[in-house]
Amino acid sequence: MAAPTAYSLIATDLDGTLLRGDDTLSDRSLAALARVADAGARHLVVTGRPAPRVRPLLDDLGCEGLAVCGQGAQVYDAGANRLLWSVTLDRELAETALEKIEAEVGQVYAAVDQDGVDGLTLIEPGYLMPHPTLPALRVERRVDLWCAPISKVLLRHPHLSDDELAATARSVVGSLATVTMSGPGTVELQPCGVTKATGLALAAEHLGLSPERTIAFGDMPNDIPLFDWAAHGVAMANAHPELKAVADEITLSNEDDGIAVVLERLFPDARGR
Numbered sequence: 001m002a003a004p005t006a007y008s009l010i011a012t013d014l015d016g017t018l019l020r021g022d023d024t025l026s027d028r029s030l031a032a033l034a035r036v037a038d039a040g041a042r043h044l045v046v047t048g049r050p051a052p053r054v055r056p057l058l059d060d061l062g063c064e065g066l067a068v069c070g071q072g073a074q075v076y077d078a079g080a081n082r083l084l085w086s087v088t089l090d091r092e093l094a095e096t097a098l099e100k101i102e103a104e105v106g107q108v109y110a111a112v113d114q115d116g117v118d119g120l121t122l123i124e125p126g127y128l129m130p131h132p133t134l135p136a137l138r139v140e141r142r143v144d145l146w147c148a149p150i151s152k153v154l155l156r157h158p159h160l161s162d163d164e165l166a167a168t169a170r171s172v173v174g175s176l177a178t179v180t181m182s183g184p185g186t187v188e189l190q191p192c193g194v195t196k197a198t199g200l201a202l203a204a205e206h207l208g209l210s211p212e213r214t215i216a217f218g219d220m221p222n223d224i225p226l227f228d229w230a231a232h233g234v235a236m237a238n239a240h241p242e243l244k245a246v247a248d249e250i251t252l253s254n255e256d257d258g259i260a261v262v263l264e265r266l267f268p269d270a271r272g273r
Contacts, residue, residue: 072199
């Protein structure tokens, strides 16, 4: 059955967007996504979380298809539990980037997401996980972060705001890495040129879908490339001002089922399911 709207691909961020603050999905959001699937449109999660940290949420969604993870560094096949595509951040470049940032702002605290479907999140002393529900393994020294291939580095500063840290990182890192800000306390370094948009483009091509028929939902500056790629970008009410400035539409917050509100308008029969 053909989708009854102009959109055949619905791309959603997770944290601050589809998920509520307690990392759960509302019944209303699940019902709206189920109606979208029944209508023939595809829903793809496009998240900064690495594949191992997304798998339980995909199970809750009943998703056995693709998901874009790790800020676009991974295209994950949930049904087969394998990565169709992944790119890693060179660990020597990551170390150099960290040195350049610390030369400007003093000590930062770092963590890494390892590559692979069973990759770990490693955190150095002093780093606090922005999502305490996500599992992480503390290491004794920074050098231990580089023990295996990584998809990205996560940074926190004891005093600077996320905006200040991200701006400084961008000014000194150059082509060593792409700098993103994906949530409170989450400034990240990922492979140069890799964004949510590059990952979604790969997944969409695999599925035979196009940006012209894509609607995207997000809440943070790391979703800006996603909005640039999609035909229509919807920011949550709780979104960062930078994302709201480029959004085509602003919906309610993630706590108020903002995604469901839009999908119920586009797929009217979703209401009440």
